[in-house]
Amino acid sequence: MTAETTVDLPARRAGLIRLIGLAGILGGILLIVAAVAVWVAVSTQLRAENIVIPDGAIAFSGKVVDGPIDAYIQADIIQQHALELADGKTYAQLDQDDPRRATVANASFLRASLFTSVVSFGIAALAAGLGVLFILFGLALRGLVPSATA
Incomplete structure (x- = not known):
């Protein structure tokens, strides 16, 4: 058994709700387009x-970095190499x-840059969602409020 309830809205209010719905649709499309562009x-x-x-990475050895998982894996292998070079320090x-300090600093900067790209991919995915x-x-x-012409 289905009970149906109808509510009469003034035309002005119905138009505003439909306009807000349209703004949501357009805003959603804009977010998806921006997310794809950033990605x-x-x-x-x-x-x-x-x-x-x-070689030696946990996955994707030999692959060119171009995505969030690749960037994360590359950052991980950079950390492993830096720690090996610096005896775990x-x-x-x-x-x-220590003469190794500059190399370890560069490794840290590279990892930070790669993590920035990982965060960018994440924000793009969030925006698309x-x-x-x-x-x-x-x-x-817009489905709940019929148009005035319907």
């Missing part, structure tokens, strides 16, 4: 660096006059 831009920039995941733990939700909410609002 492509970051991926293209990473690929242009021609960073190849070396981090940059902050090395003596100021929110875009889909905005579109769905916008469609729901």
Whole structure:
């Protein structure tokens, strides 16, 4: 048994709700387009660096870094190599006059840059997901309130 309830809205209010729904749909589309643009831009920039995941990485050895998982794996292998070079010590733990300190610092900077790209991919995925939700909410609002011409 289905009970149906109808609510009469003033035309002005119904129009506002439909407008908000349309704004949600358009905003969602904009978020998805921006997310795709960011994903492509970051991926293209990473690929242009021609960073190849070396042997010894946990996965994807020989692959050019161009995505979030690749960047994370490359950052991990850089940390492993830096720790091996510095006998398990981090940059902050090395003596100021240790000749390995500059190399370990560069490794740290490279890892930070790779993690920045991982975060960028994550934010792009979040924006795309929110875009889909905005579109769905916008469609729901517009579906609940019929147009004045219907």
